[in-house]
Every structure is written in structure tokens, then in C-alpha cells.
Amino acid sequence: MEKHTLSVLVENSPGVLTRVAGLFARRGFNIDSLAVGRTDRDDVSRMTIVVEGDKPLIEQVTKQLHKLIDVIKISNITEDEYVDRELVMIKVAAEPSQRVEIMHIAGIFRARVVDLGSKTMTFECTGNEGKINAFEESLRPYGIKELVRTGKIAMLRGSKFVALSLAQAREAESA
Amino acid sequence: MEMTVAEALVECLERENVEVVFGYPGGAVLPLYDALYHSTRIRHVLVRHEQGGVHAADGYARVSGKVGVCIATSGPGATNLVTGIANAYMDSVPLVLFTGQVPTIQIGTDAFQEVDITGITLPITKHNCLLKDPSKLAIVVKNAFHIASTGRPGPVLIDIPKDVAQARISFKYPSTVRLRGYKPTYKGHPAKINEIAKLIGKAKRPIIYAGGGVLASNASEELLKFAEAISAPVTNTFMGLAGFPGDHPLFLGMLGLHGTRYANLAITECDLLIGLGARFDDRVVMNITSFAPHATVVHIDIDPAEIGKVIATNVPLVGDVKLILKELLPLIEKVDRSEWLERIKSLKAQYPLSYNRDSGLKPQFIIEQLWNCTKGDAVIVTDVGQHQMWVAQYYHFKKPRTLVSSGGLGCMGFGLPASVGAALAAHPGCKVVLVTGDGSIQMTIQELATMMEQGLSVKIILFNNSALGMVRQLQQYYCQGRHMATHFQFHPDFEILAKAYGIPAYTFRTEEDVIKGLPEVLESPGPAFVNCIIPPEENVLPMVPIGKGISETIECE
Ligand SMILES: Cc1cc2nc3c(=O)[nH]c(=O)nc-3n(C[C@H](O)[C@H](O)[C@H](O)COP(=O)(O)OP(=O)(O)OC[C@H]3O[C@@H](n4cnc5c(N)ncnc54)[C@H](O)[C@@H]3O)c2cc1C
Ligand SMILES: Cc1ncc(C[n+]2csc(CCOP(=O)(O)OP(=O)(O)O)c2C)c(N)n1
Numbered sequence: 001m002e003k004h005t006l007s008v009l010v011e012n013s014p015g016v017l018t019r020v021a022g023l024f025a026r027r028g029f030n031i032d033s034l035a036v037g038r039t040d041r042d043d044v045s046r047m048t049i050v051v052e053g054d055k056p057l058i059e060q061v062t063k064q065l066h067k068l069i070d071v072i073k074i075s076n077i078t079e080d081e082y083v084d085r086e087l088v089m090i091k092v093a094a095e096p097s098q099r100v101e102i103m104h105i106a107g108i109f110r111a112r113v114v115d116l117g118s119k120t121m122t123f124e125c126t127g128n129e130g131k132i133n134a135f136e137e138s139l140r141p142y143g144i145k146e147l148v149r150t151g152k153i154a155m156l157r158g159s160k161f162v163a164l165s166l167a168q169a170r171e172a173e174s175a
Numbered sequence: 176m177e178m179t180v181a182e183a184l185v186e187c188l189e190r191e192n193v194e195v196v197f198g199y200p201g202g203a204v205l206p207l208y209d210a211l212y213h214s215t216r217i218r219h220v221l222v223r224h225e226q227g228g229v230h231a232a233d234g235y236a237r238v239s240g241k242v243g244v245c246i247a248t249s250g251p252g253a254t255n256l257v258t259g260i261a262n263a264y265m266d267s268v269p270l271v272l273f274t275g276q277v278p279t280i281q282i283g284t285d286a287f288q289e290v291d292i293t294g295i296t297l298p299i300t301k302h303n304c305l306l307k308d309p310s311k312l313a314i315v316v317k318n319a320f321h322i323a324s325t326g327r328p329g330p331v332l333i334d335i336p337k338d339v340a341q342a343r344i345s346f347k348y349p350s351t352v353r354l355r356g357y358k359p360t361y362k363g364h365p366a367k368i369n370e371i372a373k374l375i376g377k378a379k380r381p382i383i384y385a386g387g388g389v390l391a392s393n394a395s396e397e398l399l400k401f402a403e404a405i406s407a408p409v410t411n412t413f414m415g416l417a418g419f420p421g422d423h424p425l426f427l428g429m430l431g432l433h434g435t436r437y438a439n440l441a442i443t444e445c446d447l448l449i450g451l452g453a454r455f456d457d458r459v460v461m462n463i464t465s466f467a468p469h470a471t472v473v474h475i476d477i478d479p480a481e482i483g484k485v486i487a488t489n490v491p492l493v494g495d496v497k498l499i500l501k502e503l504l505p506l507i508e509k510v511d512r513s514e515w516l517e518r519i520k521s522l523k524a525q526y527p528l529s530y531n532r533d534s535g536l537k538p539q540f541i542i543e544q545l546w547n548c549t550k551g552d553a554v555i556v557t558d559v560g561q562h563q564m565w566v567a568q569y570y571h572f573k574k575p576r577t578l579v580s581s582g583g584l585g586c587m588g589f590g591l592p593a594s595v596g597a598a599l600a601a602h603p604g605c606k607v608v609l610v611t612g613d614g615s616i617q618m619t620i621q622e623l624a625t626m627m628e629q630g631l632s633v634k635i636i637l638f639n640n641s642a643l644g645m646v647r648q649l650q651q652y653y654c655q656g657r658h659m660a661t662h663f664q665f666h667p668d669f670e671i672l673a674k675a676y677g678i679p680a681y682t683f684r685t686e687e688d689v690i691k692g693l694p695e696v697l698e699s700p701g702p703a704f705v706n707c708i709i710p711p712e713e714n715v716l717p718m719v720p721i722g723k724g725i726s727e728t729i730e731c732e
Contacts, residue, residue: 011356014305019297026298056483063480069302069322072356168355 003032004058004078005154007162008047011070012038019068020047029053029061033086033151044072044164048084048153075162077154084154087124088132089114093143094121102142109135120145128152176347180309181206181340184273185214187316190348193217193244195235195599197228199255201248203275203288206340220599220629223621225252227592229259230619233268234593237579238554239600240393242269242324249275250288253334254295258586260330261299265583266414267391269328271319278338279307293334301329309342314349321352326359327478328391359477363494363502370490371449371473372506378447378471380515381407384430384459387414387582388452388476394497395419395575398451401500406512408519410438412453413567414582421551421571427519428528431459431725433564436526436717439725441519442467450474452496455485456583465724475499528568528717529731535710536685538562538638542569544689545608545636548697553606554579554597556633558590558615561644564715566610588618591635595622598631606697608634613666614643623676626702634696635678635704637669640711648714652729653721662711673704680704 010016017036024031032050039046051061058076065071090111094102102121106113111125125135129152136147156162163169178186184207188196197220200208211219222228225247232243243263247256253274263270277286282305293303302322306315319331375381389398395418402409402425409419410427419426427438442448448470453459455474460466463486474481474488475496482491492499530539542565545555551573557563557580572578579597581589594609601607616637626633638644647661673680681696683689683705696703717728 014307015293015297018294022297060480060484067301067478067480069354069357164355171353171355 001052001054002078004051004053004076005082005084005152006049006051006062006065007075007077007154008049008065008071009039009073009162009164010045010047011072012043012045013070016045016070019070020049020065023064023068024061027060027064029057035151035153048151050152072164072168073162077156077162080160081157082154083157084128084152085126086129086132086152087126087150088135089122089124089148090136090139090144091120091122091146092139093119093145095119098142102139105138109138111135177343177345179206179210179340180312180335180342180344181210183312183344183346184316184335184340185210185217186346187313187348188244189214189216191242191316191320193242195220196244196246197222197231197235197596198246199225199228199248199252201252201275201288203249203277203337204246204252204273204340206337207246207273207275207335220595220625222592222595222625224619225255226259226588227595227619227622227625229256229263229270229272230589230592231596231622231625232270233259233263233589234556234579234596235600236268236270236596237593238576238597240576241600242271242320243596244271244273246273247275248288249277249292250290253290253292257295257299260296260332262581262584262586262589263330264299264301266581267328267387268330269323270330271316271323272330272332274332274334275340276305276334276336279336280338282336293332296332299330300332303332303334305334306336306339309339309344312344313346317349318352318354321354322357326357360479360493361477361495361498363475363492363499365502367490367492368499368502369506371492372503374447374471374473374490375405375449376508376510379512380445380518381405381447381449381512382441382445383407383409383449383451384412384442384453385409385415385418385451386412386453388496389415389418390575392452392477392496393575394452394500397497397500397504399423400504401507404504404507404509406510406516407449408441408516410434410442412456412459413580415453416567417572417575417578420573422573427523429567431456432461432719433568433715433717434725435528435568436728436730437519437522439719439728440522440526443724443726444518445470448472450476452476454481460485460725461719462722462724465726526730530716531731536683536689536707538565538707538709538713539569540686541636541638541683541689541693541707541709542566542610544693545610546570548694549606549608551577553577553608554601556580556590556594556597556607556609558611559585559587559645560612560615561640561648561713561715562610562612562638587615590615591619592622592625594633594635595626595629595631598626598633599629606634607632608636608697610636610638612644613637613639613641613663613669623673623678627676627678632700632702634702635673637704637706638709639666639669639706640709640713641666642711644711644713645715647711651714669704669706678702678704680706682706682708684708
């Protein structure tokens with residue numbers, strides 16, 4: 001099944017995440033990943049949601065999301081050119097004798113060491129999903145102790161952008 | 176102007192022209208009730224259970240076309256609203272509900288009578304919110320009324336902590352709403368309207384499938400003109416009933432599970448299906464592959480999410496039915512459809528609704544008599560079950576908003592409280608008749624007291640079959656007659672019960688009783704309660720068996 005990336009602008013109001021997550025759960029839509037954070041405006045947050053499903057399903061997801069009063073704008077950017085990134089932190093088992101080897105792998109993925117324990121190393125790495133997966137697989141043989149991923153965030157390439165319309169921007173915060 | 180939030184709330188209600196609110200007090204809404212105490216314009220109806228309060232507000236909204244308002248306290252008061260909110264949500268009824276909440280600092284501490292009512296009602300409200308900032312009250316209420324009553328209507332809940340209600344604010348009612356995430360589409364796309372007009376011109380066997388959206392949009396008049404202009408028969412969903420005159424030659428009655436065989440066959444034979452404010456419910460479509468198999472499908476609905484949700488649509492059109500029909504009408508060219516209309520006529524003649532009048536007092540007969548007496552000039556409220564379907568089949572609705580019934584949730588217990596709301600909304604002199612079942616009425620029978628306290632003249636017709644008839648019927652067909660938990664072994668004496676509330680009560684056992692007694696009951700000035708003893712084994716027919724297409728109905732032998 002295809003994966004779709006939705007870039008969703010929402011009111012930065014309490015409960016908005018619950019509303020969106022609840023909608024997915026109750027309508028039986030599967031969220032592949034969801035990342036949420038504030039935009040350049042205090043009152044607006046952006047959710048980047050990756051959903052798996054065929055065209056009609058994605059259409060339903062989009063329409064149902066639109067019905068939430070707190071959802072301001074939805075763009076399905078899947079078909080457009082976009083840059084996407086994910087951040088991962090991986091804590092991997094690393095005996096002193098293995099460290100050089102592991103550092104070498106990290107170098108290939110441009111991952112950085114963020115912490116060092118007596119028997120572990122912790123890396124951070126950003127990139128698209130494929131790169132992050134590959135990095136994870138390369139470290140797996142050493143023993144991954146812990147792994148945290150942020151979920152994907154995405155932005156259109158070039159001069160296109162997903163933002164409030166002028167009118168929407170003017171319509172300052174509502175309840 | 177400086178005042179408390181509670182006082183400001185009452186002020187907001189007055190600005191929204193709210194005349195009646197339904198509610199039940201408690202600790203968390205003390206400030207609100209104290210503010211209501213001083214209002215001279217708002218009539219507060221004290222119900223006997225909060226579920227009754229929402230249903231009454233719902234019935235009020237359906238008949239008046241206005242927003243229904245209901246108030247409940249925190250905790251149990253709020254949870255008692257849940258069924259009624261779900262009911263209004265399923266049937267797209269505009270309501271604004273206010274619940275009290277524990278004081279802000281206690282939220283999240285499992286305080287006395289604390290429940291997360293915004294969390295609980297998230298999936299069954301069009302919108303809800305917890306009011307934390309007292310200064311936002313006016314804008315939140317203004318938005319709530321706007322959201323509830325525009326686009327696809329629905330319930331909106333506002334949860335107000337007690338300390339917020341007591342806070343002092345300077346009050347100003349906003350004149351406009353600004354909701355950047357909410358802009359319902361009313362005007363239909365002109366290109367699509369043209370396309371639909373062309374399709375109609377080419378169609379040989381068009382049919383109009385009209386739902387609750389026609390009533391929500393107050394488009395009955397336009398629908399009638401449209402149907403006559405294109406010479407197409409009209410079938411109503413259950414929720415669409417009363418949106419088209421029931422005695423019109425183009426009318427096919429209700430379609431679907433318990434629809435007329437001729438409506439279901441006409442759907443099966445049509446080449447153009449025009450869906451107007453209807454949501455292709457599973458009770459209508461039954462089996463998707465055999466629903467309107469030869470038809471090009473046009474779907475007009477104000478909610479984009481309804482279009483394409485159930486069946487693939489050839490021409491989707493988002494917008495308000497009334498506006499769209501107005502734009503469509505001048506584009507219609509007269510086409511001779513006598514062949515199709517002849518076919519419809521013969522289907523009607525071949526498969527009329529029928530029932531056996533062999534023995535006992537038949538429920539269908541009572542409904543026929545009810546129609547004879549009222550000729551459609553009454554508001555009919557129903558509960559849920561067989562009696563509800565007999566009303567749908569045998570009563571001919573004439574005017575919009577004269578049927579009040581729970582369609583989407585199918586919520587037993589809706590009838591009596593809804594009739595209280597309906598009676599408050601109905602024009603003076605307009606009869607309000609509740610047709611209910613012996614199961615349903617016992618779910619909210621406490622509202623008889625509300626009805627009497629308010630001095631309302633509802634005529635209650637109880638279809639007493641000593642059974643949960645609709646489920647008993649299901650057990651007959653799908654459980655080989657193993658009737659489990661569907662026959663009542665005990666009943667109160669309903670006549671005495673009604674009299675205990677001061678309601679004149681009668682028992683009808685024969686057709687003569689009905690013929691003689693019903694007109695008298697309906698003409699009497701006050702309320703009345705009629706206990707009709709009907710055979711327990713009567714079934715609602717036609718009926719489409721589970722899994723079958725709508726043309727494969729079981730008929731009355
Ligand atoms: C025991 C039982 C048996 C039942 N059997 C049947 C049956 O045999 N046949 C049957 O039809 N139903 C039956 N029902 C009812 C059924 O469950 C549904 O409630 C009903 O079919 C839905 O009707 P509707 O499609 O008109 O939708 P509604 O729920 O009335 O929805 C209205 C639609 O109109 C749209 N709308 C609202 N406002 C506007 C506007 N201004 N402009 C345009 N569109 C608008 C909404 O978006 C929505 O899509 C039964 C119910 C019960 C309890
Ligand atoms: C609150 C609720 N509980 C259960 C049901 C399931 N149910 C649907 S119809 C029905 C029987 C209704 O009995 P009654 O009110 O006596 O009406 P009748 O079918 O006999 O006319 C039941 C139990 C329901 N619709 N609503």
C-alpha cells in the first residue's frame with residue numbers, strides 16, 4: 001500500500017493532538033508516523049502525518065480531518081517534490097575494542113556521537129527514512145540498547161510552501 | 176459591561192435568541208443557575224434526567240429549526256448527556272450543551288464529580304471545548320452557536336469549570352465569527368451544476384433519493400419543484416421523511432431495509448440516481464453491489480466527507496441542497512418521461528404496502544387511523560422499534576419537520592423527552608403525537624412529570640406488544656425463533672401509571688376502540704395516554720434480509 005505524507009496546519013490549542021489521533025483511531029486509519037511542533041507562528045502548529053492507504057482511504061482521511069474545527073489546512077505533499085527528515089538517537093553496545101569500527105560506520109551516515117558510556121555509545125543521525133533505516137541496520141549487529149525516532153517532518157522544495165492563506169493568517173486566534 | 180462569566184453566558188444565550196433551555200442543576204453549575212434565576216427571557220425546563228434534557232433539546236431543535244440548548248452539572252450530570260449527544264450527532268441536529276466542571280485547580284485530580292467530558296464526547300460532538308480563560312466566554316459561545324447551526328449541523332459542548340463561571344469579566348458579544356479552520360461550502364460549483372442538468376436531460380429513468388439534508392436545508396419547496404420539473408419519482412430516507420409530500424403521485428415512500436418494495440425496485444431500475452442530502456446509510460444501501468446497479472450517481476451534500484464514503488459517485492457536488500436546487504431549476508429542460516412514470520405507477524400498483532387485518536388490533540391500522548384523523552397536520556414523534564417503522568410506512572407526512580425520530584443512533588427512550596421539546600417548539604394549536612413502544616417508553620418514562628409540569632398536551636400512543644418487538648422480529652428471522660429476553664413477563668398497568676401523573680388514559684383493544692376513541696383523544700385539549708394492546712407477533716414488512724440487495728424483500732403474505 002502507498003504511503004502518503006500530509007502536512008497539516010492546526011490551531012495550537014490544547015487537545016488538538018488528541019482530536020487528530022482520536023480521529024485516526026476511531027475511523028480505523030493507520031498512522032505510520034506523526035510529528036508535531038509549533039510553526040513560525042505561536043498560534044499554529046504543524047503536524048506531519050504519514051498514512052498508509054489507497055487513494056479513496058486517503059481522501060476520506062483528508063476530508064474527515066478537515067471536519068475538525070481546529071484543522072486549518074491540509075496538504076497532501078506526496079506527489080510533490082519535497083525534502084523530508086527524521087532524527088534518530090541510537091544507543092548501541094560498544095566495547096572499547098569495537099569503538100573505532102562503530103565510529104567508522106557512523107561516519108558513513110554522518111551521525112554524531114552525543115554520549116559515551118563505559119559500554120555504550122549514543123549517536124544522533126538525521127536523514128530521510130531510508131537512510132535512518134540503513135543506519136539502524138548497520139548498528140544492529142553490535143546490539144541496539146535503545147532507539148528513539150522523531151517521525152518524519154517534511155517541507156516542499158523550491159518556492160512552494162504549505163502555509164496559512166493571507167485571510168487565514170489575518171483571522172487571528174479563535175477559541 | 177462587567178459581570179460574571181455565568182451572567183455573561185445568560186446574556187449570550189439571550190443574544191442568540193434562545194427562548195428555552197433544558198437542564199438539570201448541580202453543584203458545578205450553581206453559578207449558572209443563579210444567573211438564570213435573573214433572566215426574564217429564558218424559560219428553563221427542568222427535566223427529570225439529563226438524558227431527557229438533551230433529547231428534549233433535540234426534539235425542540237428538529238421542530239423549530241433553531242439550536243437546542245441543554246445544561247447539566249459536572250460528573251454524572253455530564254455523563255448522563257452522552258447518549259443524547261451521540262443521538263444528535265448521528266442525526267446532525269444542532270445543539271449547544273453546557274456542562275459544569277470542577278474548579279480549574281482540581282482538574283485532573285479525580286475530584287468529586289470530575290469527569291473528562293470533553294474527552295468523552297470528542298467522537299460524538301461536532302466540536303467541544305473546556306473553557307479555561309474566562310475572557311474567552313463570549314467568543315466561545317458565539318462560535319458554538321455558529322458551528323452547531325451551519326454547514327452540517329451538530330452538537331457542540333462547552334465545559335465550564337466552576338471558578339471560571341464565577342470569574343468577573345468585561346462582557347462584549349462579538350458580532351462576527353472568525354474561524355479559519357471552519358468554512359462550510361454552500362454554493363455549488365457551477366460547472367458541476369451544469370453537468371448535472373445535462374445528465375438529467377439525458378436520463379430516461381431518473382430517481383431522487385432525498386435525505387435529512389433536505390430538511391436541514393429547508394429545501395422542501397425546492398425539492399417539490401425540482402421533482403415536478405424533471406418528472407422524477409422521489410424516495411425518502413427515514414430521516415428525509417416529511418421533506419416531500421407523502422400523498423404526491425411522484426412519492427415512493429421510504430426506501431431501504433423496511434422501505435416500500437416499489438421504492439427499492441425503482442432504485443434498482445433507475446439510470447440516474449440523484450442523492451440529495453442523504454448519506455447512503457447501511458440501512459438504505461444494504462448490499463453495496465446491488466444498490467442502483469445501472470445508475471449514474473449524482474451526490475449533493477454539504478459534507479464533503481459523505482461523498483464517496485460509501486459508494487463511488489460519478490458527479491460529486493458539495494454544497495447546500497436548497498441553493499443548488501435553486502440554481503439547477505432554471506437549467507432543466509422538460510423531457511417526456513411518461514414511460515418511466517408509467518413503470519413507477521405499475522410498480523406501485525403491483526406491490527402496495529399491505530398487512531393482514533385478520534385478528535386483533537393491528538398497529539398499521541392505528542397509524543392509518545392516526546393519519547385519517549390528522550391528515551398530516553401534526554408533529555409525530557416516535558421512539559425506536561417496530562412502531563417507528565410502521566409510522567414511516569403508513570403515515571403520510573405532509574409538511575417539513577413534522578417527524579421527530581432517532582434514525583442514526585436508533586436510541587430507545589428518545590421519544591418521550593423529544594416530544595416535550597417538540598411540543599415547546601410546535602406552533603400553538605399544532606398537535607404533537609408520540610408513538611412509542613412499551614420497551615422504549617420505560618427507558619425515559621420519568622419525563623411524564625416534565626411534560627405535566629410544563630403543561631404540555633402531548634398525545635401518547637403506546638404500542639403495547641409486551642415485547643421488544645423489533646428484536647423479537649430479528650430473533651424470529653435470524654435465531655430460528657429463539658426469543659431470548661424479548662418478552663416482558665411484567666408490565667405496570669400503564670393506564671394507572673399515566674393517571675398517577677394526572678394524564679387521562681385509555682386502553683384500546685379493538686379497531687372499534689380506535690375508530691371511536693382516537694379522534695376524541697386527538698381533539699381533547701390536554702395530554703392523553705392511549706395504551707394500545709397489539710399482537711406481539713406482528714412483523715415489520717417489507718424487510719430486506721441481511722446480506723441481500725434492496726430488491727430482494729420479504730413481503731407480507
Ligand atoms: C429500527 C430502524 C430501522 C431503520 N430502517 C431504515 C430504512 O429502512 N430506511 C431508511 O432510509 N432508514 C432507516 N433507518 C434510519 C437510518 O439508520 C438512518 O438514520 C437514515 O437512513 C439516514 O438518513 P439520511 O441518509 O437522510 O441521513 P441523515 O442522517 O439525515 O444525514 C443528512 C445528510 O445530509 C447532509 N446535509 C445536512 N445539511 C445539508 C444541507 N444544508 N445541504 C446538503 N446536505 C446537507 C449531511 O451532511 C448528511 O450527509 C432506520 C433506523 C432505525 C432505528
Ligand atoms: C437504548 C437502546 N437499547 C437497545 C436497543 C435495541 N433495540 C432496538 S429496537 C428494540 C425494541 C424496542 O421495543 P419497543 O420500544 O417495545 O418497540 P417495538 O419494537 O416493540 O415497537 C431494541 C431493544 C436500542 N435501539 N436502543
